[in-house]
Every structure is written in structure tokens, then in C-alpha cells.
Amino acid sequence: MPSAVVSRRVSVAALRFGRLASMSVVAVLILVAGVWASWGDAQHVMLPKGREQGTVRVTRCGESRCSGSFASSSPGVGARSAVVLERSVAVRPGGLYAVVVKPGSDVAVRSGPAGVLFAWVPLGGALLLASVVVAGGLRRTRAAWVLAGSGVVLLTAAFVLV
Template sequence: MVKRSRSRRVAERAWGLVLLARVLGLGAITALILASGVWASWQTAQHVMLTKGRERGTVTLAACGDSSCTGPFMPEGAATARPKVTVSLPVRHKVGAHVPVVLKPGTDTGIRAGLGGVLFAWLPLGGALLLAAVVVGGGLRMPRTAWTLAAAGAALVGGAFLTL
């Protein structure tokens, strides 16, 4: 058994505490990134995924800007028709298209319904997964976990792009 000096043992313990602090700190940063991605996504996703009791229908696009379109809302069921509803949509949609939407309660803001709307609502989580992959791979030195997070984020972002 090799006998080490007292100063070397203290230095080894201090280095162990530095490594522990790095893992705990970067783990907390990763958890914060992912939690903020879920929080930002849920603000929109709850309206698209939990549609019971919400106004659903179709918006016929009358005017489109850079990031949103407006048009009249034709309801499905017991909802009321509205002359102008704003929907946040990518540039790909053209005037005259019919888009299924769910209205946010108490507003004239529509959110795209269906699979495309769900993926578009969870887009902030996809970005958070990609960012967390960099922290996990580079800071925590966990490459397999990082590649898994990156693949999940890329699949979510790519799916949202393809469905919209």
C-alpha cells in the first residue's frame, strides 16, 4: 500500500469536490433548459392537445403576413362564428387555404389543430433538447445521452417542419 502525504490527500478530495460541483451544476443547467422548453411548449400545446370544451373549427386564410395569417372562423359544433381570427403560421400557407384551428379561450387567436399543430406547439422543447444535448455532451461528457437528446430534438424540429 502506497502512503500518500496529507497535502496530496487534501488536493485529491478538493478535486473530487470540483468534479462533483461540475456534475451537479451542469445537471441543474440541463434540467433548467429542459424545464423551460416544456414550459414554453405547454403554453400552446395544452390548447391543441386538450380540446374538450374548446372552440374548434376552420379558418379560411384571407390575409397573410410574415408570421401570421387572418381570416374568418367557421366553427364545428356549438362554437360561434367570428369574422377575424389570427393564426400564427409559417410562410408556406397561401391565401384561400382552409386551416383547422382551436381557439384560445377568451381570445380571437387560433392555434393550428391536428398533428402539425401539436408538433408546432412542442417546437420550443425541440430546441431545448438540442441545446441540452450540447451541455450534456460537452460539459457532462455523456456522449450517448447527448446523441439521444439531439436525435429527439432533431426529430421534433424536423417533424414540425415537414407537417407544416
């Protein structure tokens, strides 16, 4: 009989470790994916040194992108007839937006505080999703509340500033 009890304890401990390990991996992968998705635009906004900066006056918008004329504020760089800006609820035809142009392309991303927060929106969503995994899979409610609170603050700040 004692060997059955020991065997059961070992199997319960192994299952608990497996659950914690797998849910930890899932939570970390969600957060890494959020950072990865955000960094594509955030690097240009947060590290603008050496990149073309200026303003774009949006003239027309399609379903997913807007375009307009670009006036550079970088020294030694001329104006461009057209750059492309991702369409969001905050980009409207006729609007003037501060942007940074991605090197080697005509794609622009919003700059300034609004651009930084908008670039990190995917991370905000990943924080919210990871909080559910941490709360349910890892049963760490305090850590889950911290993750969820951080995600909500980031998304709310982006919504207010953009």
C-alpha cells in the first residue's frame, strides 16, 4: 500500500510540474510574440536618429492604408510626393501627422508619444492574453492582475493619445 501512495504523489507532482512548465512556456511565447509584433514599428519611432522625420498630409485613404505628401524636417532630405501610412481610426484624410519613414521604403509610422503608444498596442493585447494564461494555467492571480493592469493602461493610453 505505501508504494501506491508514493506513486500517486509522484505522479501528481509530475503533472503539476508539467502544467506549470507548459503554461509558463505559453505565457512567455505570448509575451515574446507581442514584443516581436510591436518592435517592427516601435524601433523606428523610439530610435529615430538617422531616419527621415517629418510630417505627412494625408490626401486619400484605402481600406488598410492612407497616403499623402511628405514634408521632411530632417536636414539634407527633400520632400516626397507620397508616403504610405497605416490606416487606423485616428488617421483621416486632410490630417497632418508627425511621422518617421522606414529606411529604404516609402512607408511611414506615426512618431511622438502617440506613435510610441500606438506601436506598442500589440504588446498591450499580449499582456491581456498572457494574464488569462497566468491566472488560469499558473494560478498566479496577483501576477495576472499586474499583467492585465499593464495591458489595460497601455491600451487606454494609446486610445487617449492617438
